Amino acid sequence: MxxxxxxxxxxxxxxxxxxxxxxxxxxxxxxxxxxxxxxxxxxxxxxxxxxxxxxxxxxxxxxxxxxxxATTGTTLTELSDTETRVTAEAGENWDEFVAQTLEKGLSGLEALSGIPGSVGATPIQNVGAYGTEVGELITSVEVFDRIAGQVRELSAVELEFGYRTSALKRAQQRSGTAQFLVLSVTFELQRSRASLPVRYAQLASALDVEIGDTVSADLVRSTVIDLRASKGMVLDSNDHDSWSAGSFFTNPIVDSPEELPAEAPRYPVTDPLSGATIAGLTKTSAAWLIEHAGFTKGFHIGEGRASLSTKHTLALTNRGQAATDDVLELARAVVAGVEEKFGIVLEPEPTFIACSL
CATH class of the missing domain: 3.30.43.10 (Uridine Diphospho-n-acetylenolpyruvylglucosamine Reductase, domain 2)
Structure with missing residues (x-):
């Protein structure tokens, strides 16, 4: 197979x-x-x-x-009239899980709607989108430690969440394989039909609200799914723009804003647990760097079996007949072009199995 x-x-x-x-x-x-x-x-x-x-x-x-x-199952524990703890098995489909929490009148995960994958993968990468990261809402993760041979529960503090990273991911990078297998993930969510405050400018614009406003959590979910679909980032077997791993590169974080072109976007870097801005760090847009290095939507090499998405330059896509080597060749060209233009090395977001850039 x-x-x-x-x-x-x-x-x-x-x-x-x-x-x-x-x-x-x-x-x-x-x-x-x-x-x-x-x-x-x-x-x-x-x-x-x-x-x-x-x-x-x-x-x-x-x-x-x-x-x-492929494990499934969720359990709810009421902490108070306003807070609920939800634990999901690792194999649960992520977007279906998000939808279930909203159906139960729980808010917090709505901006993370439409993301493909499983619940168990989210803490490893500290998955985030449209101003929310799972690290803000996870209280603990149950794992199997493959070295110790035992089940452990890791708190949010022990997970050491950062931008698109965690202690789980760093352990995997050090050993070249998964030391900790996620068994289940526990979230603390609000019992509310209102969303978290909207933090992302594009989402606020689509909702016609101001940054910091709250709206219906269901409305945020449907709007986010529409935004993701417009970028080819909702799975669709008939849309080759969705034959991808989503955003292929992480948004670079630099120590000084002077490292960036004057017109490049700038965003604060925040601690996913406290929400506090981390002084001295600035995040910019990988998509902006790619586009301004001369790579357009649909850019491809050779026969074009792999290309940048026709909707969004941050996704590398399989046009139906691609091989993994086609994607790697394209990724190397983008990395080299951005580094030559701006002196910034893009970091890939997917996990590479038996291959590398």
Whole structure:
């Protein structure tokens, strides 16, 4: 079976050994059968797949054991008249989970609507969009520590959330594989039909409100989905602009605004837990840098099997016949062009499996 069947890029070669874990017991059994330790370091490690929305897998596939995390289930705990704690199993579909919370009269996740993938992937990347990051709302994450061989609960403080990163992601980057497998994620949400204050200018404009205003959480959800769809970032089998991993590059953060072109967008960098602005850091737009380095919507190399989205320059897309190497070639061209023009090195957002830039 090809791993292309399990990724939103629809790319990736064969899996030699694939398990679909539909229950917590099946998932833990797989983890215990394939521990991460000195005895296994000379063998191919395992690949865990949730929604496959943040993976770029090599054309040659993956030689090790593959586990598709398909666990489901949610539980609610009322903390007060205004606050509710919600725990979701890692394999829950993210957007369906967001919709469920709104149906139950809970707000907080509405700006994160329409994002493909699974609940378990969100804390690893500290997924964010339209002014909200999951790190602001997560209270704890239950994980299986593949080195210690035991289940652990990590608090929000221990998760050390940052912009598109966390302690989970950094541990994975250090070891080259997942040390901590997410089992479930717990969020603290408000019992309210009103949204969080709107923080993102494009969203505020679409809603015709001011930054800081609140509106119906359901209205924010529908507006965000419309905005994402206009950029090809809502999954649609008939729209090749959505055959991607979403935003391929993170928005760069610089130590000094003087490093940026005078006309480049500038945004504050905030702590996802406290919401406080981090002094001395400035975030800019990767899409702006790409466009002003001369890469237009639909830009491609050669036969164009892979191209920038025709709707949004931040997404690299499979036009239907692409190979992973086509996407990598395109990504390298964009990175080189932006660095040559602005001296800023773009960082990829997807996780690369058996391939690299």
């Amino acid at each position: 090809n791993l292309a069947d399990f990724t939103t890029f629809r790319l990736g070669g064969p899996a030699q050994d694939l398990t679909v874990a539909k229950s917590r017991d099946e998932l833990l059994a797989f983890c215990r059968e394939h521990p991460l330790g000195l005895s296994t370091r000379d063998e191919p490690d395992v690949l865990f797949i949730g929604g496959g929305s943040n993976l770029l897998v090599a054309d040659a596939g993956f030689d090790g054991h593959v586990c598709v995390v």
